[in-house]
Amino acid sequence: MSVLVTGGAGYIGSHMVLELLEAGENVVVLDNLSTGFWWAVPSSVTLVKGDMGDEALVLKTITDHDVTSIIHFAAKIVVPESVADPLGYYLNNTAKTRQLLECAVKGGVKNFIFSSTAAVYGDVSSEPVAEDNELTPVSPYGRSKLMTEWMLQDTAFAHGLNYVILRYFNVAGADPKGRVGQSTPNATHLIKVACQAALGDRSSLDIFGNDYPTPDGTCLRDYIHVCDLAKAHMDALSYLRAGGKSDVFNCGYGIGLSVQEIVNVVKKVSKVDFKVNLSPRRPGDPAAIVAKADKIRDILGWKPEYNHVEGIVQDAFAWEKHLKTRNDV
Ligand code: UFG
Numbered sequence: 583m584s585v586l587v588t589g590g591a592g593y594i595g596s597h598m599v600l601e602l603l604e605a606g607e608n609v610v611v612l613d614n615l616s617t618g619f620w621w622a623v624p625s626s627v628t629l630v631k632g633d634m635g636d637e638a639l640v641l642k643t644i645t646d647h648d649v650t651s652i653i654h655f656a657a658k659i660v661v662p663e664s665v666a667d668p669l670g671y672y673l674n675n676t677a678k679t680r681q682l683l684e685c686a687v688k689g690g691v692k693n694f695i696f697s698s699t700a701a702v703y704g705d706v707s708s709e710p711v712a713e714d715n716e717l718t719p720v721s722p723y724g725r726s727k728l729m730t731e732w733m734l735q736d737t738a739f740a741h742g743l744n745y746v747i748l749r750y751f752n753v754a755g756a757d758p759k760g761r762v763g764q765s766t767p768n769a770t771h772l773i774k775v776a777c778q779a780a781l782g783d784r785s786s787l788d789i790f791g792n793d794y795p796t797p798d799g800t801c802l803r804d805y806i807h808v809c810d811l812a813k814a815h816m817d818a819l820s821y822l823r824a825g826g827k828s829d830v831f832n833c834g835y836g837i838g839l840s841v842q843e844i845v846n847v848v849k850k851v852s853k854v855d856f857k858v859n860l861s862p863r864r865p866g867d868p869a870a871i872v873a874k875a876d877k878i879r880d881i882l883g884w885k886p887e888y889n890h891v892e893g894i895v896q897d898a899f900a901w902e903k904h905l906k907t908r909n910d911v
Contacts, residue, residue: 584608584647585819586691588634588682589655590627591618594697594753594808596762598653599627601812610647612640613656621910622762635678637685644689651693651822652686653815654679657727660770661701661866664723675726680733687741693822694734695815698749700804700834700871702728709802709838710874713749713830721866731830744828746818746882751804751834751873753811755894756901763901764808765911772844773805773895777902780852787856789841791863794870800841802870804834807888807897817882831882834873835889844891851895 585602589595590611595618602609603624610628623629628647632639634656643649657675658664664671686694701724702717719725731747738745754773756763764774779787792799814833822828849855878884888894905911 668722802838836875
């Protein structure tokens, strides 16, 4: 019995693989290495280099490794890129997941855990946002993920697949043991970009808008440590194996932090007073998006361990420093 992790060479997927190995699971990774790295997959794990849209390869992988559960991370994840290239996003995130689901059904897979996103909620007027909130995504990225949620739910109903959909809020941090972290070049995520500014890899950091209707005028987000997120998937897997009902859960701490607060924490942790520019709003940014976060604790029994922003930034900063010592990224 194995767990198939798609996108297991990527940022969140590589943390998941470590978590699964620590729990004694057999793991197989499917990754086309378009944004992931072969070195992020431990040598004890089979890495199948290929595409989730390749039905023959996926079915063979499911059969060869006796895959009973799939944790599906492989996706394109950059919101502005999805606006410029919607068809690329619908192909990769939606159409290819359809192929993966077909293989899951044909291969008799029992459990499917899907990486969704808070972007399915769109520009929420009230916060914190609960799972039963109206779903009005405002980007092709959010819509590509919502379409997949629906496809998964319909497939589960018709074919008896069990699923958990996890809607991630703002994922950050890195493995505290320094084995893996967010390594994508040209990243746009706030904590990573701020760490790069502190290390002098960027001359400054832009704060996109300080005229939002929030306490300090900058956007509020719910930052979750990548290891707590991986743990949420472990809890989801145990829940499904124990016969839990298919369901959707927010993954966040329910704590809103502003862009300015994050900048202050990165300056404190790095001890570098890097240059910050006040810039115009970035198109498509909601003012605030914070999870109503009790359902996952109540039903999956999820207990976050790293819900402290300084720790998140410390791990992200340590990884960013480590990346400067590598020549394979
Ligand atoms: N920001 C800056 N300067 C930067 C980078 C970001 O001010 O250099 C601001 C953004 O404007 C935003 C906040 O920091 O207000 C967070 O931005 P990120 O780019 O780090 O993350 P997003 O909130 O835009 O998006 C992330 C994920 C999405 C997911 C979403 C859900 O990238 O996949 O969280 O909340 F859908």
